[in-house]
Amino acid sequence: xxxxxxYGRKVWHRRERGAQFAIWLAWLAAAAxxxxxxxxISDKTIWAFVTDAxxxxxxxxxxxxxxxxxxxxxxxxxxWDTINIATLGTAIGxxxxxxxxxxAARNTTPSVALxxxxxxxxxxxSRSINSLIWALMLVTILGPGVFAGILAIGLxxxxxxxKLLYEAIEEIDESQVEAVRxxxxxxxxxxxxxxxxxxLPAFAGISVFRWDINIRESTVLGLVxxxxxxxxxxxxxxxxAWTKVSLILLIIIATVVVSEWVSAKVRHTII
Amino acid sequence: MSTVSIVPRLWxxxxxxxxxWVRWALGIGAVVYLALALGxxxxxxxRVWEGLPRGARFFAAFFPPDFxxxxxxxxxxxxxxxxMTVVSTVIGIAISIxxxxxxxxxxxxxxxxxxxxxxxxxxxxxxxxxxxxFFVKLFGFGPFAxxxxxxxxxxxxxxxxxAEDIEDMDFSQAEAVRSTxxxxxxxxxxxxxxxxMPRMIGLGLYRFDINFRESAVIGIVxxxxxxxxxxxxxxxxxFPSAAAILLVIVGIVMALEYSSGYIRRWVQ
Numbered sequence: 001x002x003x004x005x006x007y008g009r010k011v012w013h014r015r016e017r018g019a020q021f022a023i024w025l026a027w028l029a030a031a032a033x034x035x036x037x038x039x040x041i042s043d044k045t046i047w048a049f050v051t052d053a054x055x056x057x058x059x060x061x062x063x064x065x066x067x068x069x070x071x072x073x074x075x076x077x078x079x080w081d082t083i084n085i086a087t088l089g090t091a092i093g094x095x096x097x098x099x100x101x102x103x104a105a106r107n108t109t110p111s112v113a114l115x116x117x118x119x120x121x122x123x124x125x126s127r128s129i130n131s132l133i134w135a136l137m138l139v140t141i142l143g144p145g146v147f148a149g150i151l152a153i154g155l156x157x158x159x160x161x162x163k164l165l166y167e168a169i170e171e172i173d174e175s176q177v178e179a180v181r182x183x184x185x186x187x188x189x190x191x192x193x194x195x196x197x198x199x200l201p202a203f204a205g206i207s208v209f210r211w212d213i214n215i216r217e218s219t220v221l222g223l224v225x226x227x228x229x230x231x232x233x234x235x236x237x238x239x240x241a242w243t244k245v246s247l248i249l250l251i252i253i254a255t256v257v258v259s260e261w262v263s264a265k266v267r268h269t270i271i
Numbered sequence: 272m273s274t275v276s277i278v279p280r281l282w283x284x285x286x287x288x289x290x291x292w293v294r295w296a297l298g299i300g301a302v303v304y305l306a307l308a309l310g311x312x313x314x315x316x317x318r319v320w321e322g323l324p325r326g327a328r329f330f331a332a333f334f335p336p337d338f339x340x341x342x343x344x345x346x347x348x349x350x351x352x353x354x355m356t357v358v359s360t361v362i363g364i365a366i367s368i369x370x371x372x373x374x375x376x377x378x379x380x381x382x383x384x385x386x387x388x389x390x391x392x393x394x395x396x397x398x399x400x401x402x403x404x405f406f407v408k409l410f411g412f413g414p415f416a417x418x419x420x421x422x423x424x425x426x427x428x429x430x431x432x433x434a435e436d437i438e439d440m441d442f443s444q445a446e447a448v449r450s451t452x453x454x455x456x457x458x459x460x461x462x463x464x465x466x467x468m469p470r471m472i473g474l475g476l477y478r479f480d481i482n483f484r485e486s487a488v489i490g491i492v493x494x495x496x497x498x499x500x501x502x503x504x505x506x507x508x509x510f511p512s513a514a515a516i517l518l519v520i521v522g523i524v525m526a527l528e529y530s531s532g533y534i535r536r537w538v539q
Contacts, residue, residue: 034357044413045415087308130487132488142322142326143318143319193284216398220398253396
């Protein structure tokens with residue numbers, strides 16, 4: 001407890017003077033970095049275009065309202081494709097992520113020196129390349145279509161799922177594993193009865209969470225030709241059909257809200 | 272004399288889902304969905320087959336990565352991405368704090384709660400690319416549109432997690448602070464902020480990492496950063512340069528991950 005004497009009275013402070021000063025310095029440094037970066041961004045900006053933005057926004061709003069409701073009949077199939085891309089992609093991602101996570105967790109990996117770094121590299125490279133870039137490359141290789149989208153989502157999901165899963169495996173209670181091993185269980189039995197029941201809730205939560213994210217990600221894959229609702233969105237934007245664009249955006253919001261609700265419900269039931 | 276018969280018993284693992292009909296319904300539902308989904312996904316196998324050697328050539332073209340040919344462009348692009356990341360993370364978090372407090376059930380009155388939840392839902396619904404397309408139209412090409420995009424996306428992510436954290440906290444501490452006669456700001460600052468701060472710093476670092484990765488793609492639609500350089504490299508078929516850019520991104524993300532673990536331990 002830090003108490004300072006001021007005018008003969010004791011005044012309570014949250015921190016000691018030194019700690020308070022260190023925190024103040026950290027804030028000062030952060031503010032200086034922020035202002036420096038802002039200055040550099042500002043130099044590269046044409047401010048005339050920025051001040052013009054309200055006019056542009058009003059113009060765009062006039063062109064987008066009302067949404068072209070008649071177009072909705074043609075959006076059923078792309079929406080179905082989008083949901084399939086997200087679901088099948090998540091399934092592929094999880095199927096690959098489980099062994100990778102098993103190899104990456106410190107307490108289950110076959111070799112800390114050899115296997116673990118490889119697994120960590122797989123996780124980091126899958127995570128740091130956006131699904132849109134994966135899709136961009138896969139469309140060149142596999143041709144445009146839903147299949148490239150599914151693989152792109154799958155490749156991107158591996159890192160995310162494996163990272164969260166291996167952290168969950170590292171946090172398990174070792175004494176349970178030991179108890180199962182003490183009964184004379186084999187390696188596979190130890191994994192099935194000692195480790196799996198402990199990480200199963202986390203595993204289910206991670207899968208549903210990633211599925212929810214993937215729904216959102218798969219709405220844009222069409223921009224590079226990988227199927228889903230992004231295809232009509234892209235063609236509507238390039239042909240300046242703004243009433244169609246607003247309809248598609250409304251449908252995307254509705255889908256995302258529903259998927260978020262489903263994922264919250266499922267996670268609530270499991271955990 | 273009586274004999275005790277010992278019947279050998281086998282232990283069986285209890286099923287994960289108790290009611291049998293739910294188990295069956297889930298299983299059959301999954302199979303039906305998979306059949307429908309796979310049935311409507313038309314994969315052009317000849318095209319895939321034909322693409323595989325092309326894919327091999329494509330990846331072969333990435334090697335060796337060419338770091339020196341467009342060194343200045345790569346350095347400028349990466350620096351611009353980093354500036355955008357710093358500015359947008361700070362602005363996004365600054366705005367998401369009031370929104371997050373407003374979106375927590377135990378700190379905000381009902382109308383404010385619904386309004387703030389609405390902001391979060393809209394911000395979270397759209398992928399960064401879609402937002403970037405619109406902000407580029409509104410603010411013109413360049414990093415400013417990117418900063419607005421990333422800040423807006425940060426609000427949805429950070430505000431939602433902050434609101435959930437406030438809802439999960441131990442409310443008796445906040446009540447104790449209030450019972451001393453603290454004003455609203457003092458209540459937030461001494462009753463709530465210390466409880467959510469450690470997790471929020473970790474999430475802020477994580478969002479910094481996400482914003483950097485996203486800044487690599489929003490450049491494709493003209494919102495500045497390394498994405499523009501990457502897109503140009505792909506468009507000009509300069510795959511060695513593209514490989515160099517991707518490797519630099521992976522390297523920076525790895526560095527961010529290690530330093531974030533370090534900072535998190537230092538804060539706690």
